[in-house]
Amino acid sequence: MAAEKNRQVLIVELPQGKLSEAHFKLVDGAVPEAKDGDVLVKTHYISLDAANRAWMQGATYRDAIESGQVMAGGAIAEVLSSKSDALKPGDLVFADTGWQEFAALPAKQCTKLPALEPMTHLLSVYGVAGLTAYFGLFEIGAPKEGETVVVSAAAGSVGSIVGQLAKIRGCRVVGIAGGREKCDWLVKELGFDAAIDYKNEPVHKALKEACPKGIDVYFDNVGGDILEACLFRMNLFGRIACCGAVSQYDGEAPAHGPRGIPGLIVTKRIKMQGFIVMDFNDKRDQALDDLQRWVGEGKIKVQEDIIEGLENTPRALIGLLAGENRGKRMVKVT
Amino acid sequence: MAAEKNRQVLIVELPQGKLSEAHFKLVDGAVPEAKDGDVLVKTHYISLDAANRAWMQGATYRDAIESGQVMAGGAIAEVLSSKSDALKPGDLVFADTGWQEFAALPAKQCTKLPALEPMTHLLSVYGVAGLTAYFGLFEIGAPKEGETVVVSAAAGSVGSIVGQLAKIRGCRVVGIAGGREKCDWLVKELGFDAAIDYKNEPVHKALKEACPKGIDVYFDNVGGDILEACLFRMNLFGRIACCGAVSQYDGEAPAHGPRGIPGLIVTKRIKMQGFIVMDFNDKRDQALDDLQRWVGEGKIKVQEDIIEGLENTPRALIGLLAGENRGKRMVKVT
Structure with a gap:
């Protein structure tokens, strides 16, 4: 691997009241290694959602977030190396990479994404x-x-x-x-x-x-x-x-x-x-067909709100909770 | 008509807090006359339900109850005379007669009931x-x-x-x-x-x-x-x-x-x-078939709580709201 460090945003303390930047910390971690069945991915765009905050309140449809860990969150990421037959280098996936530049995670926890321009639509209208x-x-x-x-x-x-x-x-x-x-x-x-x-x-x-x-x-x-x-x-x-x-x-x-x-x-x-x-995974293909058709026909206008830099992710989430975004907010990592 | 008077329970004032007997008054009214399309009915069993109280709070799926009127409520009643082709004297119906001995009301607001013993089951398990x-x-x-x-x-x-x-x-x-x-x-x-x-x-x-x-x-x-x-x-x-x-x-x-x-x-x-x-009127026949079969097989035990005398209707409702009944509470009018 060329990269030697892995910039990460940790959640250092779970908020009791309002979330603030003090609850997060930017650190340099190690680039993880992929074990058997895993892939190593590079994060391109991190999705910001009100759900990120809900996960801090306790168990929901996923485990509660715990302090001291890399903040959880979904992202579009690219496979750098693979120890799974399911994915190969260059593949684009959606996965819960967390707020970091690199992540190693089981291939079966990654959803392979189609090549589609602009890539960001995979987090907004097609995400x-x-x-x-x-x-x-x-x-x-x-x-x-x-x-x-x-x-x-x-x-x-x-x-x-x-x-x-x-x-x-x-x-x-x-x-x-x-x-x-x-x-x-x-x-x-x-x-x-x-x-x-x-x-x-x-x-x-x-x-x-x-x-x-x-x-x-x-x-x-x-x-x-x-x-x-x-x-x-x-x-x-x-x-x-x-x-x-x-x-x-x-x-x-x-x-x-x-x-x-x-x-x-x-x-x-x-x-x-x-x-x-x-809950509706079985109807996903039909939904994506419809959404792509309507975007193509100009019936859906896609609005995206892209913030640059991993270090700005906490601020981007806090702003989203205060309603400062219009359309889909995401962070471009690199 | 043999009867010359019609005992009625009026709601004299809508309750602001807890319902009490003071909100009701027993009066002797006139036996009403059936107009074209109406039937004159004699009330046998008045159904008591928590819904009676809900109707006093304002419009629900029916108009709100107003003070000064005969208290509203459903009952099993018998047709005494009819000015409608739909019903004839002797027919048993379920209708919102209100809390009174006699009522005249449009035949189309009456649901004809089957002859079935005991009649009270038409208010409880089959009602x-x-x-x-x-x-x-x-x-x-x-x-x-x-x-x-x-x-x-x-x-x-x-x-x-x-x-x-x-x-x-x-x-x-x-x-x-x-x-x-x-x-x-x-x-x-x-x-x-x-x-x-x-x-x-x-x-x-x-x-x-x-x-x-x-x-x-x-x-x-x-x-x-x-x-x-x-x-x-x-x-x-x-x-x-x-x-x-x-x-x-x-x-x-x-x-x-x-x-x-x-x-x-x-x-x-x-x-x-x-x-x-x-909301499920179209599935009523199937439901009644099932309920009758299960009652016949002893799989449903029917519990009824029958109070005698129209004059006891207010007390019976107040008691029901306090949870004193077991099973279906009703008042036998005569």
């Missing part, structure tokens, strides 16, 4: 973000033409695609995002029918105006007060796709859940359902 | 209670053999049938009820595998012991703290059938919902879904 939007909206929300779809964190990586997919389905689409600028972008650039600036408008009232026929599908990325406000505006037999709870990740566990549960769930016969993208 | 248990468990909860099913208000009209249906399906069944006596009855008489006395045991801890493999289906009749405790014990891909929220009907609207929403819904991919029995 977890796009597939999460696709499956959450179509499989859980299942909107029909003419229905009203509301999505929160609408300017984020998942939300911005959810809204565009719902437009393709022929729905009225309302986004909830923080700040006038993001809201204008949703309406003017992405074709949303309306957008609510939750930082400057009372969401309850704004939903009433933006959704005169009520809400049929709510794609929830945030939980908390916004989930509650949407619950009270749901129509009979409405569906809530529970994708995340970003309002509740960066701090102590919330004291209570939203009002109206289970009362409104019963009287309006609402379905609330959680999901993660892996 | 809303039994069908609610059947559809909520099988259509929303969809338990598989060997899974763990938990039901709250387990000694009530719906809960006692839910548990027996889940046993028929081959599940481990845990009931939550108030008081040792009810809990013993669930296990010894109805065949539940375990029962938790929420008045005398910490539910969280008791669920851990009673559900060593976690909860796959929770049939929720109560909401509030018990829903919260079950949420934290749900398995991956668990289902919560939201049937009612009796813990929240008899008082002010609750300040908050259960913790863990939406966090646990996402990470465990839980489905929470509300329903009411009318």
Whole structure:
């Protein structure tokens, strides 16, 4: 190996309240060696997601993150050397490399990626973000033409695609995002029918105006007060796709859940359902076909927010949790 | 008409907090006349349900109850005279007669009942209670053999049938009820595998012991703290059938919902879904066939709690909200 060191971002202490740069440390580690069945990979683009923060709260669909280790996170990486028949040098993979330049990991934990330009789309529209939007909206929300779809964190990586997919389905689409600028972008650039600036408008009232026929599908990325406000505006037999709870990740566990549960769930016969993208692995090919076609036809505009330098990864995540990104945020490592 | 007066229970004031007998008044009204398309019916058995109280809180799947009117409620009634081709004198129907001896109402708002002995089963196992248990468990909860099913208000009209249906399906069944006596009855008489006395045991801890493999289906009749405790014990891909929220009907609207929403819904991919029995009208015949067969085979034991006298209806409802009934509570009017 030419490289002699491996720059790594460690999580030195798990946050109790708000995450800060002090919870991380940049160190020079050794370039690891691949054992039998492993590959050695070089990290190109690290994906930043609200889920990174959720993993620090305890066990979710993956083990909890522990302090003292390399911070966990998915990335696009390139195989440098392989001790597995499944992958060969030069192959591009998606894997939980963690926040570091090099990683050695079992080949079976790597998903081989197609050669596709730009490579970054493999983290945004053709990656977890796009597939999460696709499956959450179509499989859980299942909107029909003419229905009203509301999505929160609408300017984020998942939300911005959810809204565009719902437009393709022929729905009225309302986004909830923080700040006038993001809201204008949703309406003017992405074709949303309306957008609510939750930082400057009372969401309850704004939903009433933006959704005169009520809400049929709510794609929830945030939980908390916004989930509650949407619950009270749901129509009979409405569906809530529970994708995340970003309002509740960066701090102590919330004291209570939203009002109206289970009362409104019963009287309006609402379905609330959680999901993660892996639940739909068997439908992945169809989803990618659809997404590629719609991107090609200009029906989905892909927004990416790329930050340079591994050393900026902690700041990039903290900023994402504060809602500073538009579209899919990632860090270009080299 | 032979009868000259019509004893009625009015709701004189809607409760703000706890419901009491002072909210009702027994009066002598006139026997109404049937208009074209109407039938005049005589009320035999009035159904008492937690839903009666929920209707006082505002619009649900039916209009809110208003003060000064005859208290609303479903009943088994007999047609005395008919101005509709759909029904004839002597027919037995289920209808929202309200709490009174006689009612005139459109024939199309009456569901004709089969002649069946005992007639009271038409309100319990073959009525809303039994069908609610059947559809909520099988259509929303969809338990598989060997899974763990938990039901709250387990000694009530719906809960006692839910548990027996889940046993028929081959599940481990845990009931939550108030008081040792009810809990013993669930296990010894109805065949539940375990029962938790929420008045005398910490539910969280008791669920851990009673559900060593976690909860796959929770049939929720109560909401509030018990829903919260079950949420934290749900398995991956668990289902919560939201049937009612009796813990929240008899008082002010609750300040908050259960913790863990939406966090646990996402990470465990839980489905929470509300329903009411009318949503499954198209599957009613199959349900009644199944229920009759199982009652005939002794696989479902039917428990009824019959109180005599229209004048006792308010007290009977207040007692039901306090959990004093076992099985289906109804009032025999005459």
